[in-house]
Amino acid sequence: MINHSLSMPDTPLDASTPDGYRLISIGQYAHILIEKQAIIRNTWLLILLFCASVITLGSGTMAISPKEVVAVLFGQGNTMSQFIVQDIRFPRLMAAIYTGAAFSLAGCLMQTMARNRLATPGIIGIDNAAMAFAVSSVVGMGISLAPSFMALAGAATATALAFGLAGGSGTRGYRFIVAGIGIGAIAGSVTQLLLSQVSIDVANSAYPWTVGSLSARDPFMVNVLGIGIAICVIGCLLFSTQFALLPFSDQVITGLGANIKHIRIIALILCITLTGLAVAVAGPVGLVALVGPEIARVLSRYRGIPLISSALTGALVMMLSDLFGRTVLSPIELPVGIVTAVVGGPYLIWILVRRSSRSSL
Amino acid sequence: MLSWFIKTPAQRPLFYVLVSALLVLALCCLLSLLFGAGGLTPQASLQTLLGNGTADDEFTVFHLRSTRTLIGLFVGLTLGIAGALMQAVARNPLAEPGLLGVSAGSSFAVAMALVMGASTATLTVGIAQLGALIGCICVLGAARMQGQHNDPIRLVLAGAALSSLLLAMTSLILLFDQRAADEIRFWVTGSVAGRDTNTLMSVLPSMLVAVACILYSAKPLASLALGERVAIGLGHKPRRIRGVIIVAVALLVGGATAIAGPVAFIGLVVPFAARALVGPDIRRTLWLCLPLGPIIVITADIISRLVAQPAEMPLGVLTAIVGAPVLLLIVRSRRLPTL
Numbered sequence: 001m002i003n004h005s006l007s008m009p010d011t012p013l014d015a016s017t018p019d020g021y022r023l024i025s026i027g028q029y030a031h032i033l034i035e036k037q038a039i040i041r042n043t044w045l046l047i048l049l050f051c052a053s054v055i056t057l058g059s060g061t062m063a064i065s066p067k068e069v070v071a072v073l074f075g076q077g078n079t080m081s082q083f084i085v086q087d088i089r090f091p092r093l094m095a096a097i098y099t100g101a102a103f104s105l106a107g108c109l110m111q112t113m114a115r116n117r118l119a120t121p122g123i124i125g126i127d128n129a130a131m132a133f134a135v136s137s138v139v140g141m142g143i144s145l146a147p148s149f150m151a152l153a154g155a156a157t158a159t160a161l162a163f164g165l166a167g168g169s170g171t172r173g174y175r176f177i178v179a180g181i182g183i184g185a186i187a188g189s190v191t192q193l194l195l196s197q198v199s200i201d202v203a204n205s206a207y208p209w210t211v212g213s214l215s216a217r218d219p220f221m222v223n224v225l226g227i228g229i230a231i232c233v234i235g236c237l238l239f240s241t242q243f244a245l246l247p248f249s250d251q252v253i254t255g256l257g258a259n260i261k262h263i264r265i266i267a268l269i270l271c272i273t274l275t276g277l278a279v280a281v282a283g284p285v286g287l288v289a290l291v292g293p294e295i296a297r298v299l300s301r302y303r304g305i306p307l308i309s310s311a312l313t314g315a316l317v318m319m320l321s322d323l324f325g326r327t328v329l330s331p332i333e334l335p336v337g338i339v340t341a342v343v344g345g346p347y348l349i350w351i352l353v354r355r356s357s358r359s360s361l
Numbered sequence: 362m363l364s365w366f367i368k369t370p371a372q373r374p375l376f377y378v379l380v381s382a383l384l385v386l387a388l389c390c391l392l393s394l395l396f397g398a399g400g401l402t403p404q405a406s407l408q409t410l411l412g413n414g415t416a417d418d419e420f421t422v423f424h425l426r427s428t429r430t431l432i433g434l435f436v437g438l439t440l441g442i443a444g445a446l447m448q449a450v451a452r453n454p455l456a457e458p459g460l461l462g463v464s465a466g467s468s469f470a471v472a473m474a475l476v477m478g479a480s481t482a483t484l485t486v487g488i489a490q491l492g493a494l495i496g497c498i499c500v501l502g503a504a505r506m507q508g509q510h511n512d513p514i515r516l517v518l519a520g521a522a523l524s525s526l527l528l529a530m531t532s533l534i535l536l537f538d539q540r541a542a543d544e545i546r547f548w549v550t551g552s553v554a555g556r557d558t559n560t561l562m563s564v565l566p567s568m569l570v571a572v573a574c575i576l577y578s579a580k581p582l583a584s585l586a587l588g589e590r591v592a593i594g595l596g597h598k599p600r601r602i603r604g605v606i607i608v609a610v611a612l613l614v615g616g617a618t619a620i621a622g623p624v625a626f627i628g629l630v631v632p633f634a635a636r637a638l639v640g641p642d643i644r645r646t647l648w649l650c651l652p653l654g655p656i657i658v659i660t661a662d663i664i665s666r667l668v669a670q671p672a673e674m675p676l677g678v679l680t681a682i683v684g685a686p687v688l689l690l691i692v693r694s695r696r697l698p699t700l
Contacts, residue, residue: 118518123518123521165689165693175692175693177518178455178517178518178688178692179689179692179693181460181517181518181521181688182685182686182688182689182692183685183689185625185626185681185684185685185688186681186682186685188681189677189678189681189682190678190682192675192677192678193674193675193678196674196675196678197674211532287525332536332537334533334536335536337529338529338532338533338536341525341526341528341529342526342529342530342533345522345523345525345526345529346526348522348525348526349519349522349523349526
């Protein structure tokens, strides 16, 4: 989704629409350029997501055939499978889709902004800080609603610290990441400290926050996350023109007449909102943010910034990881955070180890 | 005395710095015996030390607190030295056993052993050391493969990736075994409280091996700091030196981890402080790391006893809170020093 918003105001806009793109205008000022290929790609991803959802809804301790699942989704099917699919598996599926999409979209934004594919919220400590704040509210207040909003506050604090300490991002991307690792270490140890101070019951109630799991999530938070994602996706689309400038150097962006500080702040706000809300639902599952955008980038052949595709691939990865953790060793259930860490860890090392000129964005 | 501040760190006489550090260490040990989370006041502890205390007080001071101090001493010593060695081998001021996944490798091995049927009491130190060795080789191997000796920060990233992978696998293992999870829950935060002197005794033989390794390779290591080619030109074998040092680091970190659990950032802070005091020569910094490591660990331990009275704060938490700012400080310095 690359836009040429730099056309003179009096030129007709459709004249500046490049080949292979479609312009959607909302009112007089909001113009969104959409790559036609991206539409096709995202449609395929949606179809894939739907198929995977049907499989996920059908598998578990009581297997339900895909046909039956589709019937239930359209309001038919027997009562038993209706209950299992609609009341038990569907909320969990939605939690997986929402959190996966949120983490992955935030990862894509952060990577683009820091011009470094290692700069994902999980690695620079946003997850950890959100978790530390959430745990502190569980431990300190014992209110079930507060953790989510504390998680947002934690995410914002960590990001501000990482950016402040690294002295702005941009060319010194790696420095920014290591600053984030330090912050993440502090936040992680604060979580440990809080958990070691309280009684075992409170520690157990705070435990789900620390591993990253999708089982029995708070439906209210899942809905809040869903709304948050919808708003953030619209935000991403509206600012996609500006975000498309981010891969260039600071001088080029300034030369093209954009305000780099504003772009960064908008991207950061979106990142923080998405990560904070997602951590509030699922705990730190940050490695999805590393894998999702990468797949999307491969699918889009490295053209532009695949924001929407990232969200879709992230949802897909999260859903499949959860399915894997749920079924492969049943009746033991692996938390999705551990599945993604075991898959994403080697991938992360591979990025670091391979010799490639493309190793930073 | 004024000449101390005029001279650059590398010109300061090592002897005086070392003696003053040892004095500080002695003070720390004394304070560690005097202060505690329990009801025993410092005055009463002092009386007990002088020989006129009750049996209860004597038990607290001579048994509980002295054991703890001894273990703090040992952990600080090993982790400080291991950090200095690792930084010299990787030629990287950020190389730290905890950050690079060596401690995580050790924890993984210990968790593995617990699941296989060992208990924390019968746990052999060798397992932790083997895990540390594997962690060491993995991360330095990854850095070598990329040829990234000159990019200190990427080594840390590789280490962070390895750590997170190993931690995930550790928690994966613990999911299957509730008993192991219960046993390891307090061990993983890292602490010197309530540990056994028997483990300390069983670690000592391997420490002798580590000391021998260090004595063998201290001088070649100093020449390695001048660059691989210079080292070869001076008649040393860089590859062999690295191998020996990695074994020594694994023995030291594995030993410390087996006793106290993973304690991060000591290996970062201690050599950092030592370099600031006596300059970058490894033969000088190693000496200074000997007292500095225990000073930091014992001080952190005293603080961890006092801040959260009557409960205690895990040592690993405190070292992370102290150490992470040092990491940020090193990273933020305008020109990242390469060793």
